Amino acid sequence: MVPLSKNEIEILMSTLNKEQIYFLQHRTKQKKKSRWLQTLANDKGIDLNEKMSDQEMEEKLDDWILVEIKDGGYQKRPHKCDCGQALRFQYIIRNKAQGAVRYLGENCFENYLSLPASVIKDVKKGLYSIDLERDEILMKYKKNLFYPLDKYMHLPLPQDLLDQYERGLPLSDNQINLVERIHTRYEEERKLASLFQRLTIEQQQFVSKQNQEDRRELLLSIEEGHAESFLDIEDLSEFNETLLKQLHLNLPLLERQKQMIEEWQRTKKREKALYALTLEQQQFILTLSKEKQAALLDQIHKPLYFIYEEIKNLPLDDQIKKQVDLKLPLLKEQIYQIHLAQNKGECVTKRNAETKIAID
Template structure:
């Protein structure tokens, strides 16, 4: 479904992007003749300074068609509607006849046409990107103070930037090549995010948004709820888990700290459940990581190996003693015993 442009969006496009052929014609003539305007002239004064010939419009037909006519009778794909300001006569002309009637070089006419087509193409690209929700992938650029004011206004009213505008922005916010490439990488990362992920990211403040963008670029680990059992999470961190987004370095440190606290809690409870022989073996013969893992099993009463399952098997003496004492096995130990 096509998105309908708002009145503000239409006004912005008409004012800053979609110039008329007449406006472009005047700009080219001003540059060509070296005319200086002070910015206070009205349309009539501008026309007086430029030329007696005014370009009213350029009509462009479909490719491989020539539905328009020049006054000379030639069929045209491109028709230039030219008005003589003093005589108040309008002519429909082809490129060559423009030069014949006005004395203005056809190269200028072609430049006007190319510029108009370029601007029309920009409008088409903006509307296409708007329908593809590309604006959601570009809103992070508003965090940079360096972006030009017109670009900022375009983003603020919900209009995405064209590829050419993006290149300009990357150049402004990244003066050296490394930074320029960095912002291109950020742009590429944004293309991979879902609509829900983008909505979440765009609602974050700068301090939370930038670390998340860096984590996305660095491919930081994405946690699931099972891995975070028992760890207290902030609302932002919880939402990241739900949306399959990575944590920042600080959040990862907090998670590890939370897990450590959880491990210590289990170790304290487990140590009280063990008898003297079990406790001595557990503390002296098992590594810290093994104690952390088995502490939870001791509390839960799981992963304890039935002695009958290993009867007759050749076992490491420590594992054999561990089984004899009824101390739970780690997952790695269970796998090595194939039980």
């Protein structure tokens, strides 16, 4: 969206009643102040709770507080910086400890606060987005574009959003997205509560002890019918009591638990494949890296593509030759190296033959 000019803003503001004008101006000012405090806190590594009021946030910061930003309008400079320069944008800041107030332009604003350029950029970007949202609300009001918030009044919506709606002001796209996210989360919570009630008492007791994310994943998996009853619990005796209890209660596994079991099963399969080999084959495999051991053992029942006599004279790594000699499978990159060596050998043989013919 293209930002509105000062004249356009004034014209659209004139179509609002006094309560709407006050609300929109006050909201814009408060959002800018909050954004400033949050950016400043992030730069200083101070954690701010999103539920904190501006006053509570200020108490955490012993620094300059943004009071207001005045915009004189396109190609106009009605404001003054403390240095005397005429300004379109005037940043008004107040020192919390000393009570001093400064009226600054962009350059003095950056220099006076001694903040990193990245922080100043974040501040400006945040304040610009707040102005754009105000302009969007004004344009929607002009076009009579109102979101049907009355359908969502049962949701735990932010109070400032409700106040905006009650004053007859439309919601911005960001606010609408927020409402829809809250609605989605609310509907999911209802579904999770319903799924929880379908469990046995013992299952409920187990699920209640899980963290929020695990509980959510587990309940949604129950809805999809992903029980793990096909797994043999005795085969998983090496795992912790929680997982065994979960399976005993016929509750689904979490994705990370499935991955853990799959990796454990692959490891067991590799161990079995290793101990089925000859001692010399085992000793060779154990000299390789863990990654190569796993890759090779996963290929152990694949057909052998080469015999030692075919490759013994090729310019290959000794490891590949040894592997073929021991009748062990090869990895893809090793097979590629053999094909490459064979092609080079054929080219050399062909050149030698052509040279011999030329000499004769």
